[in-house]
Amino acid sequence: MDFPFLFQTMKTLLAALPVTLGLFSLSVLFGGFLAILIVWMRVGGNPILSRFARGYIFVFRGSPLLIQMFLVFYGLGQFGFIRHSFVWPALREPFVCAVLSLALCTAGYTAEIFRFGLRAVPPREIEAARAIGMSGFLLVRRIIAPIAFRHALPAYSTEIVMMVKSTALASLVTVWEVTGVAQRLISQTYRTMEVFLCAAIIYLVLNFLILQAMALLEHYLSPHRRAAAPLVPGGLPVSR
Amino acid sequence: KEWKTVTITLEGAYAPWNMTNPDGTLGGFEPELAKYLCDHMKVECKLVASDWDSMITSLNAGKFDVIMDALSITEERKKIIDFSIPYAHTHAAFAASKDSSYTNAPGTGTVVKMEPDLSGGKDSVEAMRTAFKGATIGIQAATVYAKFIYDNFGDIATIREYKTGAERDLDLETGRIDLAFDDAVYLNSAFEKANGELAFSGPEIGGTIFGIGEGLGVRQSDPELKAMLDDAIKAALADGVVKELSMKWFKTDVTP
Amino acid sequence: MAAATRLSVRNIHKSFGAHEVLRGISLDAHDGDVISLLGASGSGKSTFLRCINLLEIADQGEIVVDGERIEMTMKNGHAVPASRKQVDRIRAELGMVFQSFNLWSHMTILDNVIEGPVHVLKRPRAECIAEAEALLEKVGIAEKRHAYPAHLSGGQQQRAAIARALAMKPKVMLFDEPTSALDPELVGEVLRVMRSLAEEGMTMLVVTHEMGFARNVSNRVIFMRSGEIDSDGPPEELFGKGGSPAFRQFIGTFGK
Amino acid sequence: MAAATRLSVRNIHKSFGAHEVLRGISLDAHDGDVISLLGASGSGKSTFLRCINLLEIADQGEIVVDGERIEMTMKNGHAVPASRKQVDRIRAELGMVFQSFNLWSHMTILDNVIEGPVHVLKRPRAECIAEAEALLEKVGIAEKRHAYPAHLSGGQQQRAAIARALAMKPKVMLFDEPTSALDPELVGEVLRVMRSLAEEGMTMLVVTHEMGFARNVSNRVIFMRSGEIDSDGPPEELFGKGGSPAFRQFIGTFGK
């Protein structure tokens, strides 16, 4: 093992970590908002909006992010009217484009995840809420969203971890985050395994922390599923 | 070790060096040269396409025997694989969009030969520094050209690194970047696709500054194969085959 | 009959697939009325209550709450309420205790009870908590107020459901077998609460299998059979010698 | 007391967190015994039944079914059954009707009923279907046999749950409020079924709030209070002038 090399590699890669984190957090944030909007359109009952949402989910879930990012970054610039419009100063920036395409893509996935969460809400509990005069946003905010979010959480944490890894594609549009830097290092040193191993450790630690945080959130959000007392240490109270 | 069959890999997507035909066969400068080399060595050759990113790792893992993919001979690469003698040597140059303010920098159309320490071309570099002040220059990441640009233009221009040249060319057309710096042969073929929007700006840079040229990559444990390939390339150069193919595919002479 | 008509239902029809569950039910309920709804299992009692507060949309018929007719329109061949706002407002005035309780599993009992007052009626939280605790005290589960529904016994869940409905202070209450999981002592307790509500003028529609309740607490008894009203009248009359033969058979030993 | 002891429970203790729900319950049940378990809501009746078939593991105590003691071992500081095989075997002999029915939502009613006989007892399917249909006929929901649980009324679900438990032909039946959702006519029907089972020698433990049942069908009544057995004896005696003051208060008007 060539420790000085590993150490040097680690240092180079860690320098790119802020870029990865920035891409990740911004795209999860915007993607989340967009997903809520899309789910709302999808299940809201308006056939036109619902159709649009379906189409959106279909396209962004169904095609590789690589292609989406390529088309957003290099494709939009092909149109003269976009290049001469007010959005160009923003779209010119690789970072903005990377966040945009990551957010657009994750919104498609997240919308589906949230929709499955909605389906898991017991219809009887929704009825009880309607019966006291709740509807619309209030019903969603107080009853449906908390239960649905709780149900969607395991799938959503997977999606968030996916996003961490998806940021790796941003080097395609000249945003040099951890994986991109690693690939650049490899093409300079040809020490594929060592460099990738360093990168893997960074991602693994990052994702481990995220998964741990999500597990904590899951625990915090499900007191109603736990046994009354901490008598069953960490065990599953479902069956014995 | 007796070599009866040799497996040669290329990316199959780096026109005009090598490319894939719609029927799945490989064509271009290198496949045609390979055919000559194999005939000369009297071995059976198998051409396979493979991914650029994992090419050198795969060579050492034994997935194939020879890399023929416009692979520049560099010191770093020599540490892990062996090279044949070069079968091509190309110049490098800047390209700019025709309607930008960086076109026609001094020296356009000429060739300047430089050594790694810039000797022989210090003046042209100075001229280009003046002409390209404040520009955004796009380069392909992790190439010999990247180092040259960082060293000589890093302080006067913004530099953006692309994973592939093709992507950089698209941005050059849309104006996200003002200049591209790359292999002149490669750029030439990009100009064709750009319908005359792009053109060279400043002199073509030759000499040994970017190495001695493109060679075949082989495993360090296969010296017999390297020797056979060296022989074959020498013959191809002597026969004028390289020049002939070069004129056919590149419209210019890339003989080293 | 001087009291105001709180709830008026006209000619409700409802089918599930080919199975016609309600075949034209009409009913008027006045201030302070306590109406017992009897009927065999599967005769459509729950469905009737669910139609009144529009959890099921009747195929046909008219519902008037507190003088206000619920407007319906046709959409894709189905009747739907014309105004969501109106439905919400009316539902807030119609309390409902479900046969299967339907407590919100992600909230504690106290949160279940204050949810409506705080978030639908928008009353101050502290006030609602005080009232909720008094209600929970009244039904005897005050010490369970911080427990989650899954950790309660059947009877405790049922009492929590009653408290939740009462906390909305509705003008009309729809009870679907509100004492099915309670012991005789608690049944007596709950009946006492209901009687006092009736005295305060609340209108109640109670699906029950508790003949004691029907006879002693309610001022009117309706017996449903095959989706229609079979017998209807004050309990003294029906439990006396009124009522159809089917009703007499239904109450069986109790009638003797 | 010549009949064999089918079920014997010794000194069962069970706590949820700090709340001790059962504080030492012991009970012997013989062939053909019908034991009514009375008690206020939350007094631990359901928990007791669930401990008997090990859905809850008692903190302490011993359970003997048909002469066979359920072996327990300690694991991580908790008592757990020593042999899963034994538990499965014993459970197949203990029928259970849940307070909340717990029908399998992904199966039709008929499939719910034949599930145990076909897959646990491994009896021929055709035979089981015939029996199941007879049982469904007996509880009056034969025409719903191809419906899913979510599409049934409360009383229909309860009857399906009873049929499902009976289809296993267990030696001991544990009923948790089996008639809570039924109308008086059906209650009479179900009680008739239970009486005939008792005559065939089945042992039954019935949690109920139906004093009529406790008095007329069972041959022994147990009244639970604060996790202990408060009164225990034949119904004539308890409902006569026996039973503690608490029991008298519990049965309230009924006792008068």
Next chain:
Amino acid sequence: MWLVETLGFGQTGWGGLLLMGALMTLCVTLAALLLGAVLGAIVAAAKLSQSRAIRTAGGVYTTIFRGVPELLIIYLVYFGGSSAVTAIGAYFGFEGFLGMPSFIAGALAVGLICGAYQAEVYRGAFLAIPKGELEAAEAIGMHRFLRFRRIIMPQVLRFAIPGIGNVWQLSLKDSALVSVTGLADLMRTSQVAAGSTRQYFLFFIAGGCLYLVLTSMSDRLFARAERRASRSMPAGIGQI
């Protein structure tokens, strides 16, 4: 006309190659999904186990295979697998390099990743089964395997279908990375065509559309399965 020619099936058309690429993508993904289903079920069972050690092992699997970038796993399997095969070959006296077939390496790598995702899906679905229904099964003396087969499995499948649909989509796109093993999948074929003709947009859009065709076919399949599986469910959340 030019478009038809370039994308068609004639002498100068890329249609045939692209379709072959799509077929390869489909095969790799199918193989990976099947392998992942087996792994996923095992790992989900481990994560729900009573034993803390087994639970931890399951957790480590899902954390690693969800947390480490896919590309690295493919590298590890392909190159690591090859050296393992070569070492075994040398032990038995074979000379030189022995390769792990590209297809097997690719499917194995994507399958390992896909298994981690499926494990999460199955675990979530298991937790969505109403507790009472499991108790009812225990109460009639169903032994563990029977309970699994008759009560848990059908319901887990019911709840998991949308999640598996999601995993399928993910794997379809993870399989785009197997090109490092030399497999001519859809993504690589699109890139090769783009690089050979320099028609980047044309071939990226064509490739994206072929991905959409693959997903729309599978979407339809999953939607049908979902409808079938939820026959027994009450109406759901209906109008929001």
